[in-house]
Every structure is written in C-alpha cells, then in structure tokens.
Amino acid sequence: MTNTNNNLVVETENLIKLYGDGIETVRALNGVSFSIRAGEFVAVMGPSGSGKSTLLNMLGALDLPSSGMCKVAGQELAHVKDLDRFRSKTVGFVFQLHNLIPTLNAIENVEVPLQEEKMSDAARHARADALLNLVNLSDRKHFFPAQLSGGQRQRVAIARALANQPAMVLADEPTGNLDSKSTAEIMELMRRINREQGTTFIVVTHNPAVARAADRIVTVRDGKILRDEKIESVYLEDLKEFKETALGLALTEGNVPEEIRHLGLDGVAAPLRDVLKKI
Numbered sequence: 001m002t003n004t005n006n007n008l009v010v011e012t013e014n015l016i017k018l019y020g021d022g023i024e025t026v027r028a029l030n031g032v033s034f035s036i037r038a039g040e041f042v043a044v045m046g047p048s049g050s051g052k053s054t055l056l057n058m059l060g061a062l063d064l065p066s067s068g069m070c071k072v073a074g075q076e077l078a079h080v081k082d083l084d085r086f087r088s089k090t091v092g093f094v095f096q097l098h099n100l101i102p103t104l105n106a107i108e109n110v111e112v113p114l115q116e117e118k119m120s121d122a123a124r125h126a127r128a129d130a131l132l133n134l135v136n137l138s139d140r141k142h143f144f145p146a147q148l149s150g151g152q153r154q155r156v157a158i159a160r161a162l163a164n165q166p167a168m169v170l171a172d173e174p175t176g177n178l179d180s181k182s183t184a185e186i187m188e189l190m191r192r193i194n195r196e197q198g199t200t201f202i203v204v205t206h207n208p209a210v211a212r213a214a215d216r217i218v219t220v221r222d223g224k225i226l227r228d229e230k231i232e233s234v235y236l237e238d239l240k241e242f243k244e245t246a247l248g249l250a251l252t253e254g255n256v257p258e259e260i261r262h263l264g265l266d267g268v269a270a271p272l273r274d275v276l277k278k279i
C-alpha cells in the first residue's frame, strides 16, 4: 500500500478541469477543494454532467487536471513520473459496466492486475482465489462473465479492483445496471470490505439509498462541491423534516393517529416522542 500523508488519501485544492479546444471549452471541474481520510466511505452525487466522473478520473490519475492540486496517497499527481504504475499500485476501479474480459473466467479476470507483480503463478492464483472467496463467489470461480449475473459480475470487478491492495477503490455508478436486491448486496459487500480491510471507497451514485449507506455524501453541481455532509447530519436533517410532517407533529405530541394504530405504533410512541422532542 502506498504511503498516505496525515492519513489523507485524497487532497485537492482548487481543482479545475477544462475540456475542449478553447473555442468551446467545458469547465467540467470548476474549483474543487476537499479531502478524504483513509478508511472513509464517500458517496458522490449530483446531476448528470455535473462533473462526478471527471472528478473520479482525476482522483484515479486517469487524466490530469488543467490546474489546481490533486494529491492521492500523499503524492501530487502532477509530479508522478509513471502514472500507469502509480495507478495500478494505488487505485482500484469499478465501473458501471464491469469491463471484465469475456474470454477469461472469474479467477483469470481477477489475476489480470496481478500480472505485473513479481509473484509466482501459484501465488497469483491463490490471491485471486482468496479475493473471490472474500466477495462470496467461491462457487463461481471458473464461470465466464456471460455465465454470471450482473451482481456476480460486479463482485468479480470488486475482487479485481482489490487485487493490488489499493489505498482506495473508485466506483463510478457500480450499481447503475443492477436491480434493488443486487444493489443492496453490492453495497453491503463494499461496506464490509471497507470496515474489515480499511480500504477507502469513493462511490459515484444516482441512487439515494446507495448514498445513505456511505459515511459521507459529497454533492457536485456545475463542477463544484455544493454540499459535503456526514451521513449522521443527513439523517438528522431527515428527522427534522419528518418532525414537521403531519405524523411527525402528532408523534412529537405523543399522539398516535387512530388510522395507523394497527401498525403497532403505540408500542414505540413514547421513545419516538422523546427522540423527536430532542431534535
């Protein structure tokens, strides 16, 4: 794992990314300053075209910014000589489309990023094998991508992203093509890896349910950070909003509306009232 400075995996200062030829320039990023600590699980949200993928591309050293500072794992990317090597050592990628190689089975796909490592074939195979166990695919190791479900393919993609023990995993809409059940499973898996292995995750998503499973939600708009909230404060905001609804007002008064008594709210009305009064 690459060294991290002050425990920060990402540090940017006034990051600007322009695309185009000067006549029709697009300001995809327009001054992004933020940082991400090692071990954080961050969701990035924002409308289409707001700059989320561009930001991820900068953090993953897939492209360099037009100006501003972008430090990843303690290294200023503009000064890194071999970006390809830096990327493969430091960052794991998971995309909306899994990008698995169709002619390789699951275990061979996970071995691909390990080809550059000086390790024996047996060690490489053992590492890929362990990673597929980690993502709960022990019974699908020899299946080809076409023989796997969408969720299973994304599990292979996650295992592949973890192959080089990266400081962080960047995921661009990893659940964009999945149904809600597979989405929840993939999120659960990424959270477990984050907790157990301490891997930092930065996940772009349009799905509020996915974002709420993060520690923090960064909202991008017009190439800038519009909001940067800890999930705790997001939930507190939800509670405050709920308190102002008809049901919230009734419960704050300790009243359970007759119409929904059958739901068993009587049993929890008193503690709910105490919570709502507190906020």
Ligand SMILES: Nc1ncnc2c1ncn2[C@@H]1O[C@H](COP(=O)(O)OP(=O)(O)OP(=O)(O)O)[C@@H](O)[C@H]1O
Residues within 6 Å of the ligand: 019, 020, 026, 027, 028, 046, 047, 048, 049, 050, 051, 052, 053, 054, 055
């Ligand atoms: N290679 C490129 N050349 C020119 N413009 C680009 C390029 N890549 C992105 N852009 C522009 O930069 C802006 C930000 O694009 P980006 O892909 O980062 O948005 P996004 O937030 O990821 O959107 P989505 O949610 O649709 O994926 C858009 O206006 C887009 O048209």
Ligand SMILES: [Mg+2]
Residues within 6 Å of the ligand: 052, 053, 054, 172
């Ligand atoms: Mg995008």
